Each structure stands twice: as structure tokens, then as C-alpha cells.
Amino acid sequence: MQKVGIGIVGAGFVADLHAESFKRVSGHDVQIVAVAAPNTRRSAFAQRHSIAAEYDTLEELLADPNVDVVDICTPPALHVDMVAKVIAAGKHVICEKPLTGYFDVPVGEADGFDRRKMYDSVMAEMDSLRKIVSESDLVFGYAENYVYAPSVQKSRELLEKTGARITMMIGEESHNGSHAEYSKTWADSGGGALIRQGCHPLSAMLYLKRVEAKAAGRTVAVNSVIADTTAITPTLTDPQRKFLHARPVDVEDIANVIMTFDDGTRGVVTASDTIVGGVRNSLQVFTTESVYLCQISQSNQLRLYHDDSAALDDVYVTEKVDNKGGWQYVLLDELLARGYIGEMQDFIDCVVHGGTPQSDFELAYASMQAIYAAYESAATDKRVRF
Incomplete structure (x- = not known):
């Protein structure tokens, strides 16, 4: 079996769900080798899932040669930038839903904000990310369970x-x-x-x-x-x-x-x-x-x-x-x-054998379009x- 090294970004509730699911992927030697999170939950998370390497930042995790796939389990405001960095580093990427959103509003003041401006901004961002994903030969898995x-x-x-x-x-x-x-x-x-x-x-x-x-x-x-x-x-x-x-x-x-x-x-x-x-x-x-x-x-x-x-x-x-x-x-x-479990099985199968996951970038694109x-x-x- 081919070894697949997973690096998880984030150490919260969703990261736990993903970590437990990776352990149940069959047919491949899937190992969670690293976690990056700038908070006090990281060490407890690493201990729970027997993860050897702990990092403060995504950049440190991307420099780890044992990481083949990066699983992004952070709040959505961080997703797009992280996906782009992972692909630029030549690693496969899994990103938790939603893929992105519009966040450029003062805290607590979204009421009355122009929703068409939000829509246009989100779709422009999705268009840019679509180009990055499509021009790579890397697997992008949209974690829509x-x-x-x-x-x-x-x-x-x-x-x-x-x-x-x-x-x-x-x-x-x-x-x-x-x-x-x-x-x-x-x-x-x-x-x-x-x-x-x-x-x-x-x-x-x-x-x-x-x-x-x-x-x-x-x-x-x-x-x-x-x-x-x-x-x-x-x-x-x-x-x-x-x-x-x-x-x-x-x-x-x-x-x-x-x-x-x-x-x-x-x-x-x-x-x-x-x-x-x-x-x-x-x-x-x-x-x-x-x-x-x-x-x-x-x-x-x-x-x-x-x-x-x-x-x-x-x-x-x-x-x-x-x-x-x-x-x-x-x-x-x-x-x-x-x-x-099914989503992680599909993503890892595609990493090892090639192909496009059933939950892919185009599904994420259509979802963001409909939501906004x-x-x-x-x-x-x-x-x-x-």
C-alpha cells in the first residue's frame, strides 16, 4: 500500500471528525503526520491522534516533506488563501466547507451591506481560485460530507x-x-x-x-x-x-x-x-x-x-x-x-490512483454561487x- 501523509490545519471540532475519518480509509497507508494550529488545543489534538509533528503555521507544515495532502479545517475566511498556498507548494488539498465567503464588513455591521457587492466579490474570488486549481495536476477535494x-x-x-x-x-x-x-x-x-x-x-x-x-x-x-x-x-x-x-x-x-x-x-x-x-x-x-x-x-x-x-x-x-x-x-x-468516511476514502483514492473527487471544485463553485x-x-x- 502506498503511504499518504496527511497534514491537518486546525485543531477544532471539524479537524477531529476528519482525523477520525482518515483512520478508517481502507486500501491505503494513510498517516496523519502533522498538524498546524496557533492555539492551545493543538498539543491535545496531536496527542489524541498520535501526530508527531506540530507547527504554528501553514507555511511550516508545507515545508514538511512527509506531508502529501493538506486538510484545511480552519474558519472559512482563511480557506482561499490557504488553498492557493497549498497548491503552490505542490501538495494535494482538502478544504472544509464552505470554500469561502464575503468577510470584508465591519464586525456586527453586515445588515444593510450590499449583497450584490458580496456576490460579485465572492464569484471573482472563486474564478481566480478555479484557474489555480484547474491549472495544477493536484487533487482538490471539497469536504462536503x-x-x-x-x-x-x-x-x-x-x-x-x-x-x-x-x-x-x-x-x-x-x-x-x-x-x-x-x-x-x-x-x-x-x-x-x-x-x-x-x-x-x-x-x-x-x-x-x-x-x-x-x-x-x-x-x-x-x-x-x-x-x-x-x-x-x-x-x-x-x-x-x-x-x-x-x-x-x-x-x-x-x-x-x-x-x-x-x-x-x-x-x-x-x-x-x-x-x-x-x-x-x-x-x-x-x-x-x-x-x-x-x-x-x-x-x-x-x-x-x-x-x-x-x-x-x-x-x-x-x-x-x-x-x-x-x-x-x-x-x-x-x-x-x-x-x-466516504469523502476521505474518495479523496485519498483520487490522490493515489488519479481522478476527480465526486465533491470537487465545480461543486464548491456552484454552491457558493447559489448561496450568495x-x-x-x-x-x-x-x-x-x-
């Missing part, structure tokens, strides 16, 4: 076999909000619930429409978007926010988006930071001859009920549920069910056409 969820991959297989025409899709990712400080402000996150959570079902829809089109020997694209966003949490009293972690400053905590594809079909996306009861990850695919209900989380793999959960304090049950009493929906293998068109639509109360 929904694409690799087993239910979405089975939907892909069925679409390829049947040639069915997708007529409509409905997707959601919602929960009770992020703990991360960067999620509160546009200057740090590039948006709110839509770009952080809604990007997942949105990208999965774009992916499956691409699969459908390829099977039919044609292309497909989004030609218009209409959206509505708002922030509900700031209107609540402290007691009403007791079970909500979201504390938005100038970003949305609810988003609804309708994408219209150039074949007339629709994709409907919901994202929210105001939903208690655990993460809601789902994608419903309706075709001319079938229905695929992808229940990525809150599935029925295992349902638990406890009258008294006091003994479960140190037992992990499921993400974003603070109370372990009552009924619980449990994923028996979250990394697999949510697509994290949605922000413009929500701000102007108008449909945005491409």
Missing part, C-alpha cells in the same frame, strides 16, 4: 441506473445553534445558518442534479434563486433562549431558499439555528418514477428511551441534544452515516437570475 452519506450515494446509484428525472428536492439542516464564536458575525463566518448549515443539503442537491444530467448526457445548472432569511433569536427573552446556543449579531438564524434549475425543476433548502431536539439532516428526492428519502440524522437505526438519564453523563448519544432523557434517535456510526445569490435575493425581496 452530505455528498458521501450512504443514503445520498445510494440515490446516486439509483439515478444512474434508472435514468429517472428529478422533479423536486427538499433538504434541511437545522439545530439549536453553534457554540463557535466565529458563527455570530458575518465578518468571521460569511453569513449565518444558510452558509454554515444550509450549504449541506444545497450542495447535495446540486450534486444529484449533476449525476442525473450526466446519466442523460447533458449538463445542468441553477438559473435563479429566491430566498428569505431572518434572525429570530435576538427577539427572544433570555428564558426563551435557554435551550438555543445561537447568539447571532448580524447573521441569520433561519433561511429558506428555492433554487430553480435550467430544466425547470426545483430544490428547496431550509436551515435554522432555532430547532431543538437534535440535528435535523435530511434530503428528499422526488423523481418521475421514484422517491428517495435520505434521513441522514434522526434515523431509526436505534431509538432510545430513558426515564432517568443521570447515569449517562459520560455517554455520547447524539449531536446537539443536551438532555439525554426521553426518546432519542441514535446514529450507530455517525462518521459513516454522515459521509465523513440567495443572500442577495433575501436582501432585495427579488428573484436573482444568473
